[in-house]
Amino acid sequence: MSAHEQNSPSVSGASEISAWQIYRRLLGYAKHLWPVFLVCFIGFAIYGAGQALSAKWLEMVVDTVQKGAYDQRYFLASAVLGIFVLRGVGAFIGNYSIAYVGREVIHRLRTQVFEQLLLLPSQYYSHHSSGELLAKLTYNVEQVTESVTNAIKVLFREGLTVVGLLGYMFYLNWKLTLIFVAAGPLIGLVVSMAARRMRKLSKRIQESVGDITEAASESIKGYQVVRIFGGTEAEKQRFETASIKNKQQFMKLVVTKSLNTPIIQMLVALALSMLLFLAMHPDVMGTMSTGGFVAFLTAAGMITKPLRLLTDVTSIVQKGIAAAESLFEVLDATVEEDTGARVLDEVGExxxxxxxxxxxxxxxxxxxxxxxxxxxxxxxxxxxxxxxxxxxxxxxxxxxxxxxxxxxxxxxxxxxxxxxxxxxxxxxxxxxxxxxxxxxxxxxxxxxxxxxxxxxxxxxxxxxxxxxxxxxxxxxxxxxxxxxxxxxxxxxxxxxxxxxxxxxxxxxxxxxxxxxxxxxxxxxxxxxxxxxxxxxxxxxxxxxxxxxxxxxxxxxxxxxxxxxxxxxxxxxxxxxxxxxxxxxxxxxxxxxx
Missing domain, CATH: 3.40.50.300 (P-loop containing nucleotide triphosphate hydrolases)
Structure with missing residues (x-):
């Protein structure tokens, strides 16, 4: 049985593994860093609270101006400075913590993959080019980095911002908030469909990067043979073909991402327009003040940006999952069998x-x-x-x-x-x-x-x-x-x-x-x-x-x-x-x- 055949069950099995299972295994590399995760969560929770406080501050400003209570200007002026300081501190703590987690995960994963490569049998190298393996250690690992750092950073920061703003909106008017939240299932459906497409395209992109690395590596190492035997044009064509394939797969991913974001924004805009229309009804407005009403619409508008960023997380995570899957294939490959128990002290016949x-x-x-x-x-x-x-x-x-x-x-x-x-x-x-x-x-x-x-x-x-x-x-x-x-x-x-x-x-x-x-x-x-x-x-x-x-x-x-x-x-x-x-x-x- 060849190395390829030996590993094929794990490969086919990996394709049947859910994206969440792969991502959970990837996050397992950060399990021992849970205190840093906690600090990161707290930092972004502070940032999210600052966003909600921004809406509350706007409500207070509108109500103060309406009432003519200008003696509150000292408090309001100080409050806006305090809110921005709070957001800045929270963002710094969160960004630094998640970056530390990400680099630690990548260091462990990269070294484990390299150590595994040193233990794999010779037939594994016969079925996998050096370019493909180098692409795994470089490009694929960096994709994993983004899924661990950027994705979780956006998930924490923007997710907690959405939670904070929604909480404040529920506090102001739960009826209007439920109308806004009604768009959630449709958004989830669009994100789910796009996720499957992006994972497939990300895998193809990673394979094409391996082809590029292989073509470049062989041409560079064998430059003398290439030039002597007139292989320059052939190597140019081979590299260009690999690069074009990579470009095509990448552009397909861009199309999916580019369609995903405006569709999500359109759904949010529909929710906002319905919100504005119904908000004018006396039964829905209830006892809301002018400041509260303005703050509610502002909070609803502020949610659109974090929601858009949260939908972008899908593409980052799917690229990371596809990359992690390829790395786990290496880690799960059968290493050289060392069943021997005896030590060879002296060599005889x-x-x-x-x-x-x-x-x-x-x-x-x-x-x-x-x-x-x-x-x-x-x-x-x-x-x-x-x-x-x-x-x-x-x-x-x-x-x-x-x-x-x-x-x-x-x-x-x-x-x-x-x-x-x-x-x-x-x-x-x-x-x-x-x-x-x-x-x-x-x-x-x-x-x-x-x-x-x-x-x-x-x-x-x-x-x-x-x-x-x-x-x-x-x-x-x-x-x-x-x-x-x-x-x-x-x-x-x-x-x-x-x-x-x-x-x-x-x-x-x-x-x-x-x-x-x-x-x-x-x-x-x-x-x-x-x-x-x-x-x-x-x-x-x-x-x-x-x-x-x-x-x-x-x-x-x-x-x-x-x-x-x-x-x-x-x-x-x-x-x-x-x-x-x-x-x-x-x-x-x-x-x-």
């Missing part, structure tokens, strides 16, 4: 016993009936055409791929019985696709668990891997920064650093997958000498095409179509006059050295 393997989601057997023993401290070279299964076989040792049939044993024990951490701590890897991080040369050599290595140990590893031959010419020596993925270095220099990393790691198992492929003949001879020293006394699995790397191996394994067709020493295989002998003749004829 490694054995592949009738082992078969097919990549998840495919039926083709990449490896078939592999029977191979790797004696401790010996070097085993894998030889064969591209696609014969060499790299796949090597990838099973550190358990980058699981799900094989047959047995893979270390010290006579199943590989999966050991913890992943202890297994991988006993393995060093150097492959042709060298990965360097945007730090210094020394930091890349002493990477991960070796970060505490001394300068002397790093220097020794660098010298053993012939890194110092080019480092001595650099202005900052070992502390020279290498750029993103070592872009400031040549391929051979990057590979030497990777070999130095393996030397410093000093693990009992060494996997070399075309480790000298990027080196020229002279550099390779130097590195070969260094590797021979590193390989001595270690169980080494070598994948190579060059005879200089292969001939000195203790065991040479020839693979074809996922099967082992020959194995033995260099001399033994030459005597057999089989596939290896043909390969040797071909290499001898084409080797420039």
């Amino acid at each position: 490694i054995e592949f016993r009738h082992l078969g393997f097919a990549y998840p989601g495919t039926d083709k057997q990449v490896l078939q009936d592999i029977c191979l023993r790797l004696p401790p401290g010996k070097t085993v070279a894998l030889v064969g055409r591209s696609g014969s299964g060499k790299t796949t076989l090597a990838s099973l040792l550190p358990r980058f791929n699981d799900g094989w049939s047959g047995d893979l044993l270390i010290n006579g024990e199943p590989l999966e019985s050991f913890t992943l951490e202890s297994l991988r701590s006993n393995i060093s890897l150097v492959n042709q696709n060298v990965v360097l991080f945007n730090g210094t040369i020394a930091e890349n050599i002493a990477y991960g668990s070796m970060a505490g290595a001394s300068e002397t140990a790093i220097l020794a590893a660098a010298e053993a891997a012939h890194v110092m031959e080019f480092v001595e010419r650099l202005p900052d020596g070992l502390h020279t920064r290498v750029g993103e993925n070592g872009v400031l270095l040549s391929g051979g220099q990057r590979q030497r650093i990777a070999i130095a990393r393996a030397i410093l790691n000093d693990a009992p198992i060494l996997i070399l997958d075309e480790a000298t492929s990027a080196l020229d003949t002279t550099s390779e001879r130097h590195i070969q000498e260094a590797l021979e020293g590193v390989m001595r006394g270690r169980t080494t699995l070598v994948i190579a095409h060059r005879l200089s790397t292969i001939e000195k191996a203790d065991i040479i394994v020839v693979m074809d179509n996922g099967r082992i067709v020959e194995q033995g020493s260099h001399s033994e295989l030459l005597e057999q006059q089989g596939a290896y002998a043909q390969f040797h003749i071909l290499q001898t004829d084409t080797d420039p050295s």
Whole structure:
């Protein structure tokens, strides 16, 4: 079963989960911050009370002017200042508190998603592009930010303002207020219909952002290939197509939002016009004063703005829910299985016993009936055409791929019985696709668990891997920064650093997958000498095409179509006059050295 297929139940299940359930799970990240939420609520309650007091102040002004009680002007002048100070303090407390909650939620969510990505199996990355995953960590997380911060801020601030104004309107005249509230169900229906539409469109927008990120990321990383092979126009077209799709989905969302707001405002305006018409009836007016009547209409008019903002919350929340759904899909994905309970302290014999393997989601057997023993401290070279299964076989040792049939044993024990951490701590890897991080040369050599290595140990590893031959010419020596993925270095220099990393790691198992492929003949001879020293006394699995790397191996394994067709020493295989002998003749004829 592929990673995509494994995760598909959760994806389809997520689509059936209600928006409220997703949002509730999202808010669960803020549960421990309930005191800050409380402070936020109090702040916006003060702000809402200030709005209601503004209407009350207007009532007092009108009644004072009507009665000619001008001696009240000192109180009224002071009151308006007090109301604005109250609103300002409340708004500050509420805004700061909700912003703190929002950033805390985003920090926790973003770090959890990133930590989850570090634990997901390799097949997950096979079915999800780096652009898509980066979009989740950047764009989607920011959409979640808005749903947690802006949405709740508007919900609290404008919601409490509406509550305050409605409360004051009920206090003035409950009959008129009920007429105004009658428009509520219609408003709710419009908001509900728009919400479903906006959630669907938001999800499409997030997917299109992933396409944009993917197109840009691949073009930027492969700019040399793009230019050499005339791919500029094709990449422009691909990026433009992704951008147009994003624009179209975004404009559909704008149309939905733009229609939603005026419809809501029209419903509110209808309620206001009916209110004004009926308010003139003596039975409805009752004993209301002129000031009260003016204040009532003012309060009803003031409600229109917070109501409009509250309807805008729907689009923010729906975008956040769609984004949260995509993030929860990552968080709910199955991580690497680490069922092992034993610690691998010492590496003895490694054995592949009738082992078969097919990549998840495919039926083709990449490896078939592999029977191979790797004696401790010996070097085993894998030889064969591209696609014969060499790299796949090597990838099973550190358990980058699981799900094989047959047995893979270390010290006579199943590989999966050991913890992943202890297994991988006993393995060093150097492959042709060298990965360097945007730090210094020394930091890349002493990477991960070796970060505490001394300068002397790093220097020794660098010298053993012939890194110092080019480092001595650099202005900052070992502390020279290498750029993103070592872009400031040549391929051979990057590979030497990777070999130095393996030397410093000093693990009992060494996997070399075309480790000298990027080196020229002279550099390779130097590195070969260094590797021979590193390989001595270690169980080494070598994948190579060059005879200089292969001939000195203790065991040479020839693979074809996922099967082992020959194995033995260099001399033994030459005597057999089989596939290896043909390969040797071909290499001898084409080797420039």
